[in-house]
Amino acid sequence: MNPTQPRPRAARALLLAFAALAAVHLVALLVRTATGSGGGAHAVADAAVLATKPALMPVLAGYALTRGGPPLMAGALLLGCCGDTLLQIGGDLPFLLGMAAFAAGHVCYLVLFARRGTAPTRARTASAAGAYAVAWAVLVALLWPGLPADLRGPVAGYSLLLTGMAFGSLRAGPLAAAGGLLFLLSDTLIATGIADWPQAPAPQFWVMLTYIAGQAALTAGLLRTTGHPAQAATTGPQPVRV
Structure with a gap:
């Protein structure tokens, strides 16, 4: 069998495993926050967080490969x-x-x-580029001190x-674009914590919720294009939610 040929049964099993891992991880983060710094429940929740976090992306990478995704997509997730x-x-x-590893993953996504993506219209590209550039400059200026x-x-x-x-995820359609924004939001939440900004309750929960959803949306969005490379190259611009 061609290693890039989709395997539906394996893909479904891995997708369910990813969803289960994500649910356990997120619930464990909430329990860990709610139980403070001691007790048996806190220890169990902490162990679950530590065990599930490194397992999430390899399972999602396996799902991408069994759906016929390219190795570079799995590389970004790994x-x-x-x-x-x-x-x-x-x-x-x-x-x-860790930041360097994520940066290398972003380079994989950009490639x-x-x-595989489809370039939006010039007007939309210019307006989106301006919006992302302003957002980056304002955020860095606010975080810097x-x-x-x-x-x-x-x-x-x-x-x-990042x-x-x-911005590049706009080329891969609305689902991938949403994933790029969620990934950006997740890392922004991390940066605000480093800069000692006020945090929402259970900040790690929100960091991981947006991160997991972002990686899943990027994967699903890219699979829609990588499964049909010829179509991705010939179809017109797709609507993008930003």
Whole structure:
């Protein structure tokens, strides 16, 4: 069998496994927050968070491959797994290495958008590019004073690449575009925490909810284009929710 040929049964099983892992992870985050810093429930929830987070993206990568997605898509998701694992370690060096892993994943996504996506109209491209550029500049300016001095440059550079990935996702249709925005929102929530901005209750829950939904939407959106490369190259511009 061709390794890129879709395998529906395996894909369904992996999709269900991903959904189950995501649900366990998110519920465990809420339980961990609700139970404070001690007790048996907190310990169980903490163990569940640590066990499920690194497993999420490999399962989603397996789903993408069984749906006939290209290896580069799986590579982007596995780089996300590397980033997830490094961020769990804590400390400045793992954080920077994790950010580098995510950055490499964004580059993979950008290549996929260029290969398989459909460019919107020039007017829409120009307006969207302007909106994303302004959003990036305003966000960096607001975050800058609260960021540690040694993280300001890396965070600004990474956020520029992330914003570029979110903008590039417009080429892959509305679902992928929503995924790019959710990924951008997730990392923005992380950055506001580093800058000591006021946080919503259970901030890690919201970070992971938007991250998981963003990666899933990017995967689903790209699968719609990579499954039909000829169609993606010939169809006109698609409506994009931004």
